[in-house]
Amino acid sequence: MTDMILTKTRIRAGVWEGVLHADAPPQIEVLHLEKPLAGVSVMPDNSAPGQFLVSVPVPADLLSDGVQTFVIRDIASGARLDSFTIVTGAPLEDDIRAEIDLLRAELDMLKKAFRRHCLETMT
Known part of the structure; x- marks a missing residue:
């Protein structure tokens, strides 16, 4: 087969x-x-x-x-x-998907802060 x-x-x-x-x-x-x-x-x-x-x-x-x-x-x-x-x-705290969601949220926060910093330093 x-x-x-x-x-x-x-x-x-x-x-x-x-x-x-x-x-x-x-x-x-x-x-x-x-x-x-x-x-x-x-x-x-x-x-x-x-x-x-x-x-x-x-x-x-x-x-x-x-x-x-x-x-x-x-x-x-x-x-x-x-x-x-x-x-x-209940959601598992050590679950990899929870960790990925947390990393995505932190990355979004860093992107916003970086963009704000770039705008502030341009003027």
Whole structure:
């Protein structure tokens, strides 16, 4: 079998959905903390040969404060096809996105101060 390509399409009503391009019907599994999830569905896409619709229901009992990562992999080869992360609960102070937002805010402040300084020194 050639390489499989999995593309996320959306997460809706607690179900992750994607399109998998493969030559033959794949067998995939989704792991959370190294345990497989139940209810993973792979169905042929009747509108396009070689495409399969993947749906992964995310159980509510797996969601808790913090970051939860789900890994989608091919059972036959063990290759990782994709992963998705769900962040819930209070914002994490050490989260990299929070740090990037803080850096952006500081950079905007510095740009304004620099522009003001340039205008003041020109006259």
